Amino acid sequence: MGNFFDTAFTHPILNLLIALYKGFLFVKIPGAFGFAIISLTVIIRLIIHPFFKQQMELSKKMQDIKPHMDNLAKKHKNDQKTLQQAQLKLYQEHNINPAAGCLFAIIQIPVFYALFNVLNNFWLHGNDAKIIAQINSFIYHPSLKIITIDPFFFGLNLATTPAKTGNYLFILIPITTALLQYIQFKFSTPALPPKKEGEKSDTSEDFQRAMSIQMRYIFPLMIGWFSYSLPIGLSLYYNVFSIFSIIQYRNINSKKSSIPIPITQKEDDQIEDAEIVENEKEKKQIPVSIPKKNKGKKGKKK
Numbered sequence: 001m002g003n004f005f006d007t008a009f010t011h012p013i014l015n016l017l018i019a020l021y022k023g024f025l026f027v028k029i030p031g032a033f034g035f036a037i038i039s040l041t042v043i044i045r046l047i048i049h050p051f052f053k054q055q056m057e058l059s060k061k062m063q064d065i066k067p068h069m070d071n072l073a074k075k076h077k078n079d080q081k082t083l084q085q086a087q088l089k090l091y092q093e094h095n096i097n098p099a100a101g102c103l104f105a106i107i108q109i110p111v112f113y114a115l116f117n118v119l120n121n122f123w124l125h126g127n128d129a130k131i132i133a134q135i136n137s138f139i140y141h142p143s144l145k146i147i148t149i150d151p152f153f154f155g156l157n158l159a160t161t162p163a164k165t166g167n168y169l170f171i172l173i174p175i176t177t178a179l180l181q182y183i184q185f186k187f188s189t190p191a192l193p194p195k196k197e198g199e200k201s202d203t204s205e206d207f208q209r210a211m212s213i214q215m216r217y218i219f220p221l222m223i224g225w226f227s228y229s230l231p232i233g234l235s236l237y238y239n240v241f242s243i244f245s246i247i248q249y250r251n252i253n254s255k256k257s258s259i260p261i262p263i264t265q266k267e268d269d270q271i272e273d274a275e276i277v278e279n280e281k282e283k284k285q286i287p288v289s290i291p292k293k294n295k296g297k298k299g300k301k302k
Contacts, residue, residue, distance in 0.1 A: 062096070132149075
C-alpha cells in the first residue's frame with residue numbers, strides 16, 4: 001500500500017515540486033523553493049477545482065434548503081421514517097447528493113500527505129547527501145536531478161517548524177494559519193439563527209448549535225497547533241489553499257438562492273385553517289336550487 005501511495009502521489013508531486021524549483025532557479029528568483037510550493041498549490045488547486053466547485057455548490061444548496069429541512073423536522077418529529085423519506089425527496093427535487101462533499105476531502109488528504117513527506121525529509125535530514133540521493137532516485141528525468149536545495153523563503157527556513165526556531169516571531173505563522181481557517185470555516189458553514197425567546201427547546205437543534213460553535217473555534221485552533229508543530233512549508237501550502245477557498249466561498253455565497261424560502265410550520269397551519277373556513281363560508285353562500293314544478297293553465301269549463 002505504501003509503495004502504491006508513493007508511486008501514485010508522493011513521487012509525482014515531488015517531481016513537479018523539483019521541476020518548479022529548478023524553473024525558478026533558472027530565472028534567478030530568490031526564494032525559489034517557497035515560490036515552487038506556492039505554484040504547486042495553485043496547480044493542485046486548478047486540478048481539483050471541479051471537485052471543490054461541486055463541494056461549494058453542495059454547501060450552498062444545503063444552506064438554501066435548511067428552512068425546508070427545519071419545517072420537515074417539525075412536521076414529522078414523531079415519525080423518523082416519514083422524515084427520512086421526505087428529506088430524501090427534497091434532496092432529489094434539488095439534485096443534492098450529501099455524500100458528494102466528502103470527495104474533495106478524500107482527494108486533498110493524499111496530496112497534503114505527499115507534500116508532508118517531501119518537506120519532512122528536509123526537516124529531519126536537511127541537505128544531507130543521503131537524502132539528496134534518495135530524492136534523485138525518484139526523479140523521472142535526469143535534468144531534474146539536484147545537488148542541493150535552498151529551503152529559505154524571505155528569511156524563513158521552510159523545512160523547519162515554528163516550535164523549533166525559538167523565535168517568537170515565528171508564532172505569527174500558526175496564528176495566521178488558524179485565522180485563515182476560521183474565516184474559511186465561517187464562509188463555508190451557515191450561521192445558525194438565534195434562538196427565539198420563549199421557543200421550545202429542541203434537543204437536535206441544541207446539539208447542532210453547540211457542535212457548530214465548538215467546531216468554529218476548536219478546529220482552527222487544532223490547525224494552528226499543527227502549523228506550530230509541522231514544517232513551515234506546509235503552512236505556506238495550507239495558507240495559500242485557504243485564501244483560494246475563502247475567495248471562492250465568498251463569491252458563491254454572494255449569489256442569490258434559486259430555492260424559495262418556505263413559510264414556517266405555524267404560518268402553514270394558519271393558512272390551512274383559513275382555507276378551511278373560507279371553503280365553509282362558500283358552501284353556506286351557495287343557494288340551493290329547488291326545481292319548480294311546471295304549473296299548467298287550468299282550462300275553462302264550457
